[in-house]
Amino acid sequence: MKRQVEAGAAALPEEQLGVVARAQVRLASLGSMALMSGQVFSRAVRPPYNLRALAYHTESLGVRSLPIALLTSTFAGLVISLQFGYFLGRFGVQYTVGRVVVLTLFRELAPVLTALTVGARIGSGMAAELGAMTVTEQVDAIRALGADPLRKLVVPRVLACLLVMPVLTIFGDVVGLVAGALVVKAQYALPLDLFFQGALDAVLLEDFVSGVFKGAVFGVIIGLVGCFKGLTVEGGTEGVGRATTQTVAVTSVAVCLADFFITKLTLYV
Numbered sequence: 001m002k003r004q005v006e007a008g009a010a011a012l013p014e015e016q017l018g019v020v021a022r023a024q025v026r027l028a029s030l031g032s033m034a035l036m037s038g039q040v041f042s043r044a045v046r047p048p049y050n051l052r053a054l055a056y057h058t059e060s061l062g063v064r065s066l067p068i069a070l071l072t073s074t075f076a077g078l079v080i081s082l083q084f085g086y087f088l089g090r091f092g093v094q095y096t097v098g099r100v101v102v103l104t105l106f107r108e109l110a111p112v113l114t115a116l117t118v119g120a121r122i123g124s125g126m127a128a129e130l131g132a133m134t135v136t137e138q139v140d141a142i143r144a145l146g147a148d149p150l151r152k153l154v155v156p157r158v159l160a161c162l163l164v165m166p167v168l169t170i171f172g173d174v175v176g177l178v179a180g181a182l183v184v185k186a187q188y189a190l191p192l193d194l195f196f197q198g199a200l201d202a203v204l205l206e207d208f209v210s211g212v213f214k215g216a217v218f219g220v221i222i223g224l225v226g227c228f229k230g231l232t233v234e235g236g237t238e239g240v241g242r243a244t245t246q247t248v249a250v251t252s253v254a255v256c257l258a259d260f261f262i263t264k265l266t267l268y269v
Contacts, residue, residue: 016130027200033228034190036150040158043151047118053156061157062126065118068176069168071119076109077101077176078183085188094188098195099202101180106203107218109257110172111165111211115218118168120248123226127247130230131240139231149231165219166212173211210266219261223256 084104087099097211129155133139142149181195229250 013153014242015040029232032232033224036228037143037187037224038232039150040154040227043161045147050156052109053152054159057156057160058163061122061160062167065164065168066171067123068121069114069118069172070094072113073105073110073172073176074179076113077105077174080104080109081184082187085190089188094190097149097184097188097197098181098198100198101184102203103207105176105180106173106207106211107263108133108211110176110220111214111218112259114168114172114215115165116252117138118165119218119222119251119255121187122249123159123222123251124165124244126223126226127229128240128244130227131233131243134231134233135236136241154223154227154231155163157227158220161219162216162221168216169211169215173208184206206266210262213266214259214262217258218255219235220259222251225251225254 051179073188080095081101084100085094088094088097088100115132133153139149139153142152177199181192184190226247229247232240233243235242
């Protein structure tokens with residue numbers, strides 16, 4: 001009887017469920033995702049390795065996401081340099097703006113903004129692609145042929161996200177810093193050599209590594225959430241659209257939560 005009730009609750013749209021039933025559904029979904037994550041990692045470290053699929057998804061998810069990542073980092077560098085240059089000028093220490101900008105970019109803004117913007121693109125894309133395969137029973141066909149859908153469909157996408165997000169973060173660091181230096185020179189007449197000298201004096205290797213590590217963690221989160229939402233689609237094409245929207249929301253919240261805990265870990269441990 002209990003299983004029948006749970007099955008009936010799962011068949012209803014989540015908006016029509018009560019608070020308790022909705023919480024149960026989300027907890028069950030979280031447990032299923034954790035189980036899938038363990039299976040994906042176990043398959044990722046065992047041969048055979050599908051390098052061709054990995055290269056394809058790396059190009060599809062990384063190279064095609066480069067323009068939006070660079071654009072986001074450029075405007076982030078422009079805005080924070082303009083803001084910090086103005087406020088530091090109130091205290092007569094405008095020459096230190098390079099130090100503030102480089103630490104803000106390397107540790108927080110470059111990895112987080114890249115994950116939020118690029119993650120929305122590639123996460124929703126993976127959810128839509130795998131969701132369409134799920135509703136058209138292509139995933140079931142893969143199982144019927146004796147292949148493993150996780151190894152064939154999920155592992156290359158997650159590994160590609162793991163590889164491309166740190167690289168995009170590094171590009172974002174460089175572009176954002178250059179954009180910040182240019183706007184400070186144009187707006188406040190601060191020499192470029194003074195800006196970059198202050199940045200080099202302030203930044204440490206651990207500041208750079210912290211941002212790159214965040215990018216890698218964010219990439220894994222984006223890949224897992226997008227693939228899980230795509231493989232668990234229900235309700236036909238309408239369900240695909242719902243899964244795509246949920247992927248963007250879940251990845252954004254997960255990235256922000258992960259950013260807090262990683263920051264606490266890298267600063268105080």
